[in-house]
Amino acid sequence: MMLSVNDLRLQRGGKAVLHGIDLQVPPGEVTALLGANGAGKSSTVMAIGGALPLTGGRIEVEGNALHGQRPERVRALGVAVVPEGHRVLGDLSVLDNLRAAATALPAARVADAVEQVLAVFPELRVKLALPARSLSGGQKQMVCIAQALIGKPRYLAIDELSLGLAPTVVKRLVEVVQQVAREGVGVLLIEQFTTVALAVSSRAYVLERGRMAFAGSSQELRSRPEILHSSYLAAA
Numbered sequence: 001m002m003l004s005v006n007d008l009r010l011q012r013g014g015k016a017v018l019h020g021i022d023l024q025v026p027p028g029e030v031t032a033l034l035g036a037n038g039a040g041k042s043s044t045v046m047a048i049g050g051a052l053p054l055t056g057g058r059i060e061v062e063g064n065a066l067h068g069q070r071p072e073r074v075r076a077l078g079v080a081v082v083p084e085g086h087r088v089l090g091d092l093s094v095l096d097n098l099r100a101a102a103t104a105l106p107a108a109r110v111a112d113a114v115e116q117v118l119a120v121f122p123e124l125r126v127k128l129a130l131p132a133r134s135l136s137g138g139q140k141q142m143v144c145i146a147q148a149l150i151g152k153p154r155y156l157a158i159d160e161l162s163l164g165l166a167p168t169v170v171k172r173l174v175e176v177v178q179q180v181a182r183e184g185v186g187v188l189l190i191e192q193f194t195t196v197a198l199a200v201s202s203r204a205y206v207l208e209r210g211r212m213a214f215a216g217s218s219q220e221l222r223s224r225p226e227i228l229h230s231s232y233l234a235a236a
């Protein structure tokens, strides 16, 4: 019972960016994926979501291969991804953005599914009729997380939860991530604020130029700050 990445290799623009990484995301907890800009965090999440082809290795969820699958199939296997940049369909209303994420559900279940994600983000209720472009960055991120949750994933990967968002919003998003994990979802979290990421996660990984420089408990990484320092400096 796990989302697991084994010996993942990946090229972008003809250049190797992941050199064989291993990563496990257990259900019911938050796993942090840390590393400097360009280390390969986004590429890892995109590969998990079916948005980038691998050049080697395996990605599996509870025994099913995710690698080589299209993004829709990855979602159907219970793995949802929130890409970096909290992008929404700006011309559509917030409600239609949520509905658009529910197209894989039978029509009769869409309204219920929308209700369930609004219970997670009640602050979106008063925004439902507004065009999504009128939302703040934090509210757009809420819409993106709600879209990911609408299919009831067993695993959720979030690329840059809080990048560019106000501290009060970050606090709120972190609460939601913790709640989602408590309800049994395995969360893979990429978060620029390493203190936040290590406070909410049980296990942590540190990527350094496409290789895993650390894998272990978040507590251990908190007590050994030199690991993060050297990884973030190595990229400079």
Ligand SMILES: Nc1ncnc2c1ncn2[C@@H]1O[C@H](COP(=O)(O)OP(=O)(O)OP(=O)(O)O)[C@@H](O)[C@H]1O
Pocket: 012, 013, 017, 035, 036, 037, 038, 039, 040, 041, 042, 043, 044
């Ligand atoms: N579209 C692309 N085409 C070619 N190479 C890319 C592309 N996007 C990223 N890369 C390269 O892939 C490597 C890994 O980038 P990636 O975005 O996965 O890192 P990251 O750890 O998520 O960093 P960031 O926090 O900056 O997004 C980098 O060397 C980057 O230059």
